[in-house]
Amino acid sequence: MSTALTVSAVPGPKIREFTKDLLVRRRHAAADGVAALELVDPEGDALPAWEPGAHVDLMLDDKLVRQYSLCGDSRDPDTWRVAVLLDPNSRGGSRHVHENLTEGTTIRVRGPRNHFPLVDSPRYLFIAGGIGITPMMPMIDSAARAGSEWKLVYLGRQRTTMAFAEELSDVYGDRVDLWPNDEKGLFDLAAALEHPADGTLVYCCGPEPLLSAVEQHCGHWPDGSLHIERFAAKAPVVEAEPTALDAFQVVCQRSGTTVDVSAGETILEALEDADIPIMSSCLQGICGTCEATVLEGTPDHQDSMLTDAERASGNVILTCVSRSRTERLVLDL
Known part of the structure; x- marks a missing residue:
């Protein structure tokens, strides 16, 4: 099977991203209810390089795309590992993975993409809740190899549901604080x-109550x-006086197209209806696939990914x- 590249048909920078059917070489239970998949190129080709914090899209069918963090060895050019709770x-994604992606099957994968990069620092505090351990694993490996000081607080309901807990404890000992x-x-x-x-970065991934609590308790930490x-x-x-307009225009600078966005319609939907090349995935504002550069105008941010800055x-x-x-709103599209 040949590699497919998603490519735009408009002048200027093109949208290119690795997309290919990969083979599930190995599947095993990383914990109760968690399936770990090792993905390889069926033709034996090397996979694109990636950095800790990266995720890929599993394109489960025409309308079902889900994002999963790469949790294997970022130095391994041949294997990508994901773990799925x-x-x-489930809205269909995790159930599809658990029921259909067995060893020897293939799955179309797109990426990798990274909106959660590990910033260089002398010290780290990693806080993971449940399956939120997945992006932390290559980060911990990178921090350990760089000689940085670090600690992992790994929270879970019970030990048997905490993926890779034994692996982490065996390798890193008391730097890992398992907390069932x-x-x-x-x-x-x-x-x-x-x-x-001093000089410590906090990295956290997990369920929303944990993230909200960590945000609250880190409010007095340096920006x-x-x-x-x-x-x-x-x-x-919910704002007392909403700032977003019900209807507005989006000017696509590179394609020379102006799109009307009506009330109840997203910018993405309007762009797709106008055949403006743009990739999308989560449709919830958490993965960054549909990110566009703003050239003029003021966006009203309703995503859950961008930083305050x-x-x-x-x-x-x-x-x-x-x-x-x-x-x-003028966009670089």
Whole structure:
């Protein structure tokens, strides 16, 4: 099978991303309800390089695309590893993976893409909740190889549900603080984050209650200390006076096309209806696939991914959920 590249048909920079059917070489249970898949090129070719924090899209069928963090060895050019929790409230993605992706099957994969990069630092505090351990694993490996000081706090309901817990403890010993709730009770985040540690970056991934709590307890840490990745969109903030316009125009600078965005329609939907080449995936504002550069106008950010600094700059927008505060928004598309 040949590699497919998603390519735009308009002048200027093209949209190119590795897309190929990969082989599930190995599948095993990483914990109760968690399937780990090792993906390789069926023709034996090397896979694109990636950095800790990267994720890929599993294109499960024509309308079902899900993002999963790469949790293997970033130095291995031949194998990508993902781990998928079977969500009891699955919208179809995790159930499809668990029921259909057995050893020897193939799955179309797109990426990698990284909106959760590991920033160089002398010290790190990694906080993972449940399947949120997946992006942390290559980060920990990178920090350890760089000689940085680090600690992992790994939270879970019970030890048997905590993927890769034994692997992490065996390799890193007491730098890993496993915290199963049924054995130790709730972890005291307030105490752990009470005093900002000099030169320390906090990386956190997991369920929304954990992320919200860590955000709250890191509020007094220096700007830029906290880095988080969400698996689901945050609850929208209800403003007393909404700033987003119901209807506005999007000017696609490179393609020379102006698109009307109506009330109840997303920018992404309007762009797709106008055949403007743009990739998308999560449709929730959490993966960054549909990000576009803003050349003019003021976006109204409604995503769950951009940092406060990125929002304040107004230079980018996630077109699947965000809107405009100005009647005209010019994008580099």
